[in-house]
Structures are given as C-alpha cells and as structure tokens.
Amino acid sequence: MATLEDLGVSAFINILGAFVFLILFAVLRIQPVNDRVYFPKLYLAGKRHHGDHSARSAVRRFVNLNLCTYVTFLSWVPGALRMTEAELVAHAGLDSAVYLRIYTLGLKIFLPIAALALLVLIPANVSGGTLLDLRKEVVFSDIDKLSISNVNPGSNRFFIHLLMAYVFTFWVCFMLYKEYSNVAFMRLHFLASQKRCADQFTVIVRNIPRISSHSTSETVDEFFRRNHPDHYLGQQPVYNANRYAKLVKKRERLQNWLDYYQLKFERHPEKRLTRRTGCLGFCGREVDQIDYYRARISELERKMASERQKVLNDPKAIMPVSFVTFDSRWGAAVCAQTQQSKNPTQWLTDWAPEPRDVYWQNLAIPFFSLSIRRFLISAAVFALVFFYMIPIAFVQSLANLEGLEKVAPFLRPVIEVNVVKSFLQGFLPGLALKIFLYILPTVLMIMSKVEGYVSLSSLERRTASKYYYFMLVNVFLGSIIAVYLAEEYQGQLE
Template identity: 30%
Template sequence: MDIPALLTSAGMNIWISVGMFSLYSILRKQPLNVKVYFGQRIAQGRTRNENICFERFAPSASWILKAWNATEEDIFACGGIDAVVFLRIVIFSIRIFAIATILCTFLVLPLNYFGEGIQGIEDSTAMDLLTIGNVQEGSKWLWAHCFTLYVISACACTLLYFEYENVARMRAEQVLRFPTRPSNFTVVVRGIPWSSIESYNESVGKFFSNYYASSYITHQIIYRFGAVQQLMVLMHYHCHASSYEDAEKMYKVMTTVPVMATIPDNQCCEPNTERCGLCRAKSDSFKKVGRGSELTNHNVDEELRGKECEAALVFFKSRFDALVVSQTIQSADPMLWVTEPAPEPLDVFWQNLCVPYNLLWIRKISVFIASIVFSVIFLLPTTFVQGLTKIQYLQSTFPFLRRVSDRSYINLITGYLPSLVLTVFLTIVPPLMMLFSTLEGRVSRSTRKRSACVKVLIFFIWNVYFSNILSGSWIERMGRLTVTSPKDLATLLAELIPRQASFFMTYVMTSGWSGLSFELLQPVPLVGNWLFKCVLMKDEDFVRPITFAFHTEVTRVLLFGLLGFTFCILAPLILPFLLVYFCFAFLVYRNQIMNVYYVKYQTDGSYWTLAHNATIFSLILTQVVAGILFGMKKSSTASTCTIPLIVCTALFNVFCKNRFLPLFKNRSAQDAIEMDRDDERSGKLQEIVENLPKAYNQFELCGDQMQLPTKEDDDKHSDKPKKSSSSESLEELEIVENLAETESEDKIVSIN
C-alpha cells in the first residue's frame, strides 16, 4: 500500500468520524431518542436532576467536557468496578503509547527514513522508507532501536505493576463495600449423584445435613429451564383467574413446587395485597407453600421430580463456611458433588446449571474444535482482504485486474476498502464466540462474557494479526512462502511485519476511529426505535437497557495494544493513529458508561488479568521479533541484548502472578471471618441468612429473563385508560430538557 492509498483511507475515516460525532450531538437532544442515549440514567432514575436549556439542532461538544470532568467515583457509580477497570486499561494504553510515540517519532522514525537500506529493491514502496527495513545491515543506528525497546518495555512493566496493584486493591475493597451479597453465603453444587429411591432434592438435603450440620441452612434445587418457562407462562395467566376452577388449578401448580424458604403454614396471602412469588401478580386465590408442606416431602409428584437437574444452590450460615465448602473436594470421585462459589442472583445463567457436569468436557472439546474450524474458514476473507491491498501482485495471475488498477479509484480500493471489508466480516465473531462460551456450560453470565472475551482476543490475534501478515506476504510472493520450522516462522515474521504496517494503519482508522463513532451513535437501537415509534406506531419500547459489550471492546483495545507494541520500533508511523484512537476511546466509553449501558452483573475487575496477559504477550513478541530482526541486520550485539530483556519481562510476569493473581481467583478467609464477626455482633447476620433463599428464587429470576406478555397486553382486556401518545411524547420531551447540556461552559452541571 502506498501513501496516496493511506491518505485516502485517512480522509474517509476522518470524514465519517466527524460526521457521526456531529450527528450524535444533535440526535441525543431529541425527545424521541432519550431511551437510546440515556438508558442507563433512566434505569438509575437520574433523569430529573438537571434543568438546562439548549439548542436542539446545533452540534455541540459539551458531552465531551462532561465525560472528561467525570471522576472515577462517578464511573463506579454508573458502571461498577468492571467499567472502572476497562477505563484503566484505556488509560494505561494512553500513557504507554504517548511515551512510545514521543520516543519513536523523534528518535526511531528519522533513523528509519535516512537508513538507505532498501535502495534498488524493486517491490519496495514509499511506506517502506519509514520502517526498520530501510536501515542498512550492520548499521550502528540499530542501537537506538534497541535502546527505545528497553525504555518502552521498562515503562510498560512499571505501569502494569501499579495498575495491577490498584485493580487488586479495588477488588478487595469491592468485597468490603458490599458485605451483604447473597453469593458470599451460597455455593453452587453440580454433579449430584442420581438415586432411584430419592430425588435430587432429598439427596442434597441429606448430604449437607450429614457433613455440614453446623453450618448448613437449606438449599434450592435447580429445575430445567424449559419447564420453568412453561410454569411461568401458566402462572402469568392463572394468577389473574377469577373463577374457582382456575384458582384451584393455580393452587395445584403452586403446591407442586418445593419452595425452600421456611414460611409458617398459617401465613396466607391477604386479598389483593400479596404478590405471587413467580410472576408478581396480585392474587387472593392460593396460599404460600412452605418447606413443611406435606406435598413437598415424600409425596412429590413424579412429573416434577423428573424436572429436577443435578445441580443446586446451597446456603450456609456464614461467609467462611461457604468459602470453605466452595474450595473443598466433597467426594472421592471429583466428578460428584462439585462445588464452586455461587454467582450473584442476577448473574446466574440458569440454563447452563441444568447441563450435566460429566458432559462439560465433551462440550469444551467440541467448542475447541469448532473454534479451530471457524478460524481456518475465516482465512478465506482474510486472504480476500489482502488481495485487495495487493492488486498489483495479482495482475499476472488475473489479467482483468490491470483494468481496475488503472482507474482513478484504485486508492479507495487498496486503501479504505480492505479494512472496511475485514471490519464487516469481524462483526460476526463476538456473537459466535458468545454462543461458544454458552455451549461450554458457564454457570454465570459474567464468566460467560469473560470466556467469550478470551476467545475473541485469541481469534483476533490469529486472524487479524498473524493471518493478515502471512496471507499478504504469500500473495506478494505468489505461493512461494514456505515455513519448515518455528525458527523459519520467527524469521519470516521479523521480515514481514514491517511490510504490513500500512494495512494495519488503515485498520486502526476504520475499526478504531469509525468504530468509535458508530459506538457513540448506536445505529441499530436508533433505527429500531424510529421504526417502532414512527412507522409501526407501537406503544412499547424497542430499546431496553443493555449491558456493556466487554467481549468486543476489551479485545479491540488489547488488539490495538498488540499492534502498537509490535510496530513501535519496526514501523513507528502507526503510533500517532493509535494514540488518537485511545484518546477518543477514553471519552466515548466514559460517555457510554455514564449514559447508555446498564449494569446488571459484575466480574469484579477480572478483565484486568486478561489485559495483563495480553500486554506481556505483546511485549515478549515484540522483543523476540526485534531480536531476530537485529540478527538479520547483522547486529549481533543488539540482538544479544534483547535476550535479557525477554527474560526480565517473563520474570516480571511470574512475579505479578504470584503477587496479585491469587486475589483474583479466591476470596480472603480473613475478610470473610471479620465480616461474619461484625455482622454477628451487630445482629445483622441472622437477617441476612433468613433472606438468602428469597434472593435466588429461580422462578422469579427466570421470569425477569423471559419475554412474558407485557402489562400493555393485559390492559387490552381491561377497562384501564391507555396513555396517549401525546402525553408520552411530552414526558420524553421533559426528560430531554432535564438531560441536555448547555452550550456555555459556565452552565455545565456536574454529573454528581
């Protein structure tokens, strides 16, 4: 790719980004788009704290100022610790690549340009003059590259250490900040052995009553998700029943469900005041069923017993007891009575709790094979993308391409189009990897999303980074690319990575710059909301609160970090493009976290360990490639000096893992015991324990995750007056007027 093609791609992406940012600053002020751009604030009830005037149809940058002025406490209040950690990853990238940009732009880049090492090479381009390939063999200037590599590696490790320490501290504070979490007292049990004489429900109670009699409270068996769905739909309609026959049917359904919370038998629903525990509808037709009901003991219906899964939630009297049980092997057979810490109630992925534990390894192997097959298939679009960037090398094989290369739009085809095509193809990767993580059997939504994040990152590193480098070089050499050993592969990478710098610059602009503008604009919810409200004239909302796509955004940030490290001394021109991306990402993601994304569950900052590992991998890969390239340039001393740097980076990684990683894997027994003692002295422990079974009501939580008939559907059959569209639009206008920002700085109100 030559310089005109790169400039064409830069112009296209700058035009798109500026246009999208301006359009967003107008659309966010319109009443119709309130729930698209302020869903998080509406969910938290923070929409009526401001009363500011504005010009509705004039672009403004006041949202940037608000995002910049927000504190870390504001981010935590809106997005939780995961959002804070994600922004710490972005801040780390800004700091390290600001240092790298200054060093490489003023020291390495001039040495590369004046190196005169590629004179006379036929297939060289103007972009190659700015890479390390232009440095002559045996040049003393390579010491500047080695020195820069040492400085960048040292700064990266130092920043990594302090960030790791800060995140570990925040994670420890998170435990103390929320001491009454139900998950601290709860354990997930899987692999319950089957018995022909008793149900899973009875087996769990007998096992934990026998071995943990002093700490065990009660348990809740898990039912198949499909059966719960059917029961929920049945409950929704029967809770509104008025006839005696319907009420009796509802009573039979309720008494068949073993509710584990202990409720006195004489406690009944008062007429029109109590709500059903399954669908929350008011009812006076049936009684609450306690653990002591006669139908929940040995007379449990066989049909209901067949709906039980070999998994349960077990509740304990203290945090320490739950911690010990979750980290202990319960049986001589490690496939039976498998325990692990329970997720938070809203974080539980109920469908996967029903997956038999002894089938998980088969699922994981199947997902691993499917991921490899998908990666191999994805080589086709990768090769096609590289073919677009190197049309001139394909003219001898495909003569009709000569007519295309003579056109005036060739710079658009070779510059902007390849990165756009690759970005479009990559949009299917995160949803597919999320599906793979679901099939693996993750029992919580947060671990499922983190697993998808790991898969997407590995896929991006292989298919975006290595595959583009190898396929592009294969096209240049027209099939003469051969690798017979790992040493040949390393040598080949050292030679080919600088030549692909121009393509990755366009990819950073297309996927990064333009990607941020689309992230800000939210085109899919925006268009869907317009169609629902204006075309279909629907009363219900198309836009519902959505959670932050960590598995997409974290991987993009880490992939760009990999590009920055590997190209910093090989092709430094990419660094300014990356720095611009990270600076805008800092502002855009802060705005989205505070206004758009709804927090439903947390991983307590576990994404930082993934970021740390990816950064260490990027550093070591950079050092290895640089050492090999120094050797190819016949600078044995500089090549040898990279060996201690690789060793020190690896030792630093081991130190960080020993120092901080245990804090991310296990909970502290000391903190658990201290919190138990504090709650016992204050008398809160008994109250917390009594509310545990209610927190993990599978029927109620599954009902929140299902799309049941809405309240509007029920109102169609009632005499309640409907809200007019005009009054609804007035409410939306009032919300916008409370949310919008003023154009003058002196009227900007703090988010607090």
C-alpha cells in the same frame, strides 16, 4: 503496495466517520424521544419523569426545538472529562470506570512509545538508505523507507532496534502491572462498599449423587449438615424447567404487544385496532388486537400453570444441582474452594453466580457430557481460526493491487483510477475485515453456550478468550503472513 497517500485516505475516512458518529450521538442525545435511552438511571432515581413532556405539543415530545441546545450540544464533554473516578463509579458504575481506564491505558502506552519511535527508530531507519541502493531489484513504497527493511545488513542500527524492543516491552509490562493493581484495588473497594448480596454467601453444587432412599434435597441437606455443621444455612434444589422458561418468555412477548396496543388505543380511542388470526396476520378471521392478545395470554397462563405443577410433582425434574447457602462469606469460600468428596467427579462446588447472571438452560446438561462438549468446541474453534485465514488472506491481498492486476487484467482500467485505487488499498481491506469480525462474536457465544457454562459472565469471558486467540492468530499473525506471501507472489510474477 500501500503508499502514504493510501494511508492518508484511510485515516481521513476513519476520522471523518468517527466525527460524524460523535455528532449524531450528541444530536440524538438531546431529543426528547431518546430521553429514556440515554438517561435511564435518572428515571430510575426519580430525577426525570415521563410526565415532564406531557404538557408539550406532539412535535416537542419527539424533537427538541430549542435551538440553543444545538449550539451547546457538546457541552457534556468538558463535564465528563472533569469528573473524578469516584464520581464516575457512583454515576455510571465500576464497569464504566474500568472501560474508560482501558482507553487511558492505551494512551499511556502508545504516546511514549510513539514519541520514542518518531525520535529514535524512524530517523535510524530513514538514514539507512538500503532500499535506494536496491531500487532496481526491489519494489518498495515510501512507507518501507521508514521500516527496518531500510537498514543495511550488519549495521549497528540494529542495536537501536534491539534496545527499543526491550524499552517498549518493559514500558508495556510496567503499565499493565500498575493498571492491574489499580483495577484490583478498585474492585475490592467497590465490593467492600456494597450491601451484602446472596451470591456472596451461596455456592453452586453440581453432580450430586442420587440415593434411592432419599430425594436430592434430603441428600444435599444431610451431606452439608454433616460436613459443614457450623456455617451451613440451607439449600435450594434446581428443577429442569426449560420448557416452563420458554412459556414465560413467550408470555412476556405477548404482554409487550398487549401493552403496546393498549397505549395505542388510549392515544386514539376512536380507532379500532384489528388483526387477522391466520398466518402472519394476513388471513383468517378479523378480531380486535387487544382481545386477541388477552385471549392468547390467558391460554398461555393455563399452560404455564399446568407445566409448573408437572415440574414440581415430577421427581425426575429435580436435577443433581443445588444452590447451598452459608451464614458467612468464610464458610461459603471454604466450601467453594475445597474438594467435598473422595470421588473428584461428585459434589463439585463453585461460587454461585448472581441470580440474574445464571444461564439456566445449561444447568440441565449432564456433568459427564461437559468434557466431551468442551473437547468438541475446542476442535471447532481451532478449525474456525484456521479456516478463517482464507478470507482474511484474500482481503489482505487487496492491499497489493499490482499482483491483482496481473491475475485479473480486466480489472486494470478500474483499479488504475486514483480514487478507486486509494479506496481499495487504504479502506476496503479494513472494512471487509470488520464485517467478518462483526459476526464472529455471535458465533463464538453460541459455541461457549454449547460448552455448558452456567453463568452469563462465564459465557462472556469464554467468548472473549476465544475472540482474543482468533484476533492474535488471524488478524495479527495472519495479516503479516498474508502480506508477506502477497509480496513474494508479486516478486515471482515479475
């Protein structure tokens, strides 16, 4: 059973870890080799140049040898705290400003609630004394004395808990409402201050019916000229070019390797860079690295040209999807938010994502398979949430070492060591849980891609939604249930 000492060890390790990472960030931030990593916008704005370090020695290009900067390496913190919200939006963007507001919202919610709990709830619980009267019958720790379990059944102190529950709920809802209003205003102001973007005037149309006498482009053009004659501007059909996209990505990887070896050769022209053409570069004929990648890129470009012509000349490559552009935001909004056909499964419209936000692979998925995909993924997410309870329950059971000792007596000599016991109860359950949660977003993102959403932002939102339900069921409810079952099991053993 966790004690105050265990919580102290856990808090110390986490605070120490946070401080170490802050120091590492501050030190790595001032190293010249990381300049482009931490200040990319300054390079894009032309305020910093790579040539600034050209006159320095080889060591100074990678390591900051100015000792004064190490004394003031945290000087950026006061400047960041003094920065107004408008300056933050202009400097780092709206997303960064909202991200920081989430932390300030947490403080606004937590600090008043913590103050009320310390001044009202904990004194009411500590003065209850129920656990002290039952110490011969119930096993408890010092932490339990601070909880509601220390209040006598039928005591008027329960009305304090009831009142505080309403106060806490009202405060959380009030702060969330205020924050939502502020963020919504910030978003509208940000959009109004931006230049016109193509996605603000464009609608994506899916499940376009095929007409034997017309191409997909002609069908779309005729439909929107007839139904939206005042605002329709043009349309762009979508081709199933997934194979071509794979070739483009492969060419980008080869081009990156070619640029890398060319830069390496420019720095040391006396060295000839070679590789073998066989498996993983360990066998085969020895060739020049630069010539090898140039030949690979030339060969790949021929394949890309052939694949591109194949896509453009194949009528079956045109998918029943099109991007339709209007001459006003109002026209695009009307089209995106209204049903276009008597058949509710045809001419489906929605706001088009930004070109960089389109997840092109999912545009080729047939519309009628989307419902099946989403049903199967919903079942898979339910199974994932349910079966993840098993490792979560095992990890949380480590917080109850007494029961673990009785199940595995051979571990008792190790567990009884104070350092090991504090580590297992205070830190290990949280660490193991974080490892489980670290791989979870990747799994949920793959599931969201299978569902068939056509924008990266939609994929991220769906992944975040799945992650939220997982955290609610497993981490919050699961942890409470697991600890309760572990304590009940310990009581049965005794």
